[in-house]
Amino acid sequence: MIAPDPKYASQLTPLEHTYIRRFLEHLAPDARVLDVGAGGGRFAAAFRALHKEIVVDLLDQYPPNPDLISKDWPGDVIQNDIVTFRPKRTYDAVWMRNVLFLLPEEAVQPVFHIMTASLRPGGIMDFTMLKSDENFKLLTPGLTRQGVAALLADNDLTPILMEERDVPYRSLDGRTLPTFFIQARKARLTA
Numbered sequence: 001m002i003a004p005d006p007k008y009a010s011q012l013t014p015l016e017h018t019y020i021r022r023f024l025e026h027l028a029p030d031a032r033v034l035d036v037g038a039g040g041g042r043f044a045a046a047f048r049a050l051h052k053e054i055v056v057d058l059l060d061q062y063p064p065n066p067d068l069i070s071k072d073w074p075g076d077v078i079q080n081d082i083v084t085f086r087p088k089r090t091y092d093a094v095w096m097r098n099v100l101f102l103l104p105e106e107a108v109q110p111v112f113h114i115m116t117a118s119l120r121p122g123g124i125m126d127f128t129m130l131k132s133d134e135n136f137k138l139l140t141p142g143l144t145r146q147g148v149a150a151l152l153a154d155n156d157l158t159p160i161l162m163e164e165r166d167v168p169y170r171s172l173d174g175r176t177l178p179t180f181f182i183q184a185r186k187a188r189l190t191a
């Protein structure tokens, strides 16, 4: 059961709580996670509230919310451009929520590849991506179902969760867009 912490709980939807729980189920309690496009740090704060020993590095162009991510935060707070940043360590998991579709279209695949390369064998990639199809073109980058499958296969990732939901976005005045929610595991090393 997720114990609501008043500092961040109101910033997460019940659905996001569910995905956080499903994500953490795959991780060791002291896992190291990279939160790509971390924003204020609402997800990172939630991870640590549930797994006290987890270490989360936050990557964003802006600094996180100091009410959520204190100065003595145990992970790195990396203020950088996602498109040009190269991770300096490896991770047990990468969390990339509500950000891939904000990048320039030509950067989506390279950024995805670089972040996946920072995963240790058997590591978990969690990301969201807008869905496009032949009848519904987006102004921002989106993927078809086949596109998602190819992206995962090209990066040695096996899906463990793939759901499609109509999500209301604040910047669209609450209108909904079909969005993929994906968790995948990187291939383990074979002997």
Ligand SMILES: C[S@@+](CC[C@H](N)C(=O)[O-])C[C@H]1O[C@@H](n2cnc3c(N)ncnc32)[C@H](O)[C@@H]1O
Residues within 6 Å of the ligand: 036, 037, 038, 039, 040, 042, 043, 059, 060, 061, 062, 080, 081, 082, 083, 096, 097, 098, 099, 102, 103
């Ligand atoms: C919609 S917010 C999502 C924040 C967080 N993942 C969440 O869901 O609460 C997108 C975040 O990505 C960051 N971002 C977008 N493009 C970026 C880039 N090229 N480099 C660094 N950060 C970027 C923005 O600053 C913003 O904090």
